Structures are given as C-alpha cells and as structure tokens.
C-alpha cells in the first residue's frame with residue numbers, strides 16, 4: 001500500500017453534531033439527581049418517578065442491544081427527528097446535570113448513535129460492547 005492509498009483508506013472522521021443527532025436523548029434513561037436544584041413545578045412537568053428517584057419523563061426504557069425489543073424511550077424535552085435535526089427545550093435553562101456532562105464522541109455516545117445507525121468511531125464495536133456488558137453484569 002502506498003502513502004496515497006494509505007491516506008485514502010483512513011476512515012473519515014466523525015462529526016459529532018448534537019443538533020443533527022439526539023440519539024443519547026432517545027436511548028438512555030436520564031436520571032435527575034436529588035441534589036439538583038429543581039423546583040416542584042419543573043419536576044412535575046419534566047420528570048417521572050423511578051425506583052425511589054426521578055428520571056426525565058419518557059426515558060424509562062430497556063437500553064438493550066435489540067432495538068426491536070426496546071420500548072420507545074425518548075426524553076420529553078427532545079423535539080425533532082433523531083439523526084436529522086433535534087432541539088432540547090431545556091437546553092439553555094434547566095437540563096439535568098447528566099446532560100451537559102455527557103461528552104459527544106464518548107463510548108456511550110457511540111453506543112447510542114449505533115442504535116440509530118448513525119456514523120460511529122471506526123474503533124467502536126457495539127456488539128463487543130454489549131458482549132462485555134453481558135459478561136460484567138449478566139444482562140441478557
């Protein structure tokens with residue numbers, strides 16, 4: 001392989017543009033930590049109880065590798081089409097802390113994107129990720 005073809009065979013870098021993605025907002029259960037300062041009206045409108053704590057409304061789901069078995073879990077604050085154009089109604093005001101802490105391009109970002117068949121890091125293997133998880137916690 002010459003230098004030219006080596007360069008041409010490099011995978012294209014992924015653009016992690018959250019405004020055209022939204023996969024993580026429609027894949028994971030989104031917890032709202034009890035230490036966060038949200039008022040009762042905010043909690044009532046945007047969250048739901050879950051196992052003694054609260055999560056963003058709409059995000060209680062399976063998060064499993066088989067999307068056909070996964071109930072549709074999608075944060076109530078998300079509008080638009082995943083993988084096309086999305087908007088978070090709480091973006092500049094009062095998102096739960098887990099949202100700004102979530103980093104585009106991280107392993108879980110790639111996992112969520114793979115569930116929606118969006119481009120992921122060439123080194124990320126979602127099947128291997130799930131296999132590792134099964135070994136760790138026995139999740140089928």
Ligand code: SF4
Nearest residue numbers: 018021022024104109
């Ligand atoms: S999955 Fe990644 S790229 Fe998509 S919205 Fe979430 S952080 Fe952004």
Ligand code: SF4
Nearest residue numbers: 025075077078088099
């Ligand atoms: S609050 Fe906004 S950023 Fe956080 S999960 Fe919901 S839609 Fe996504």
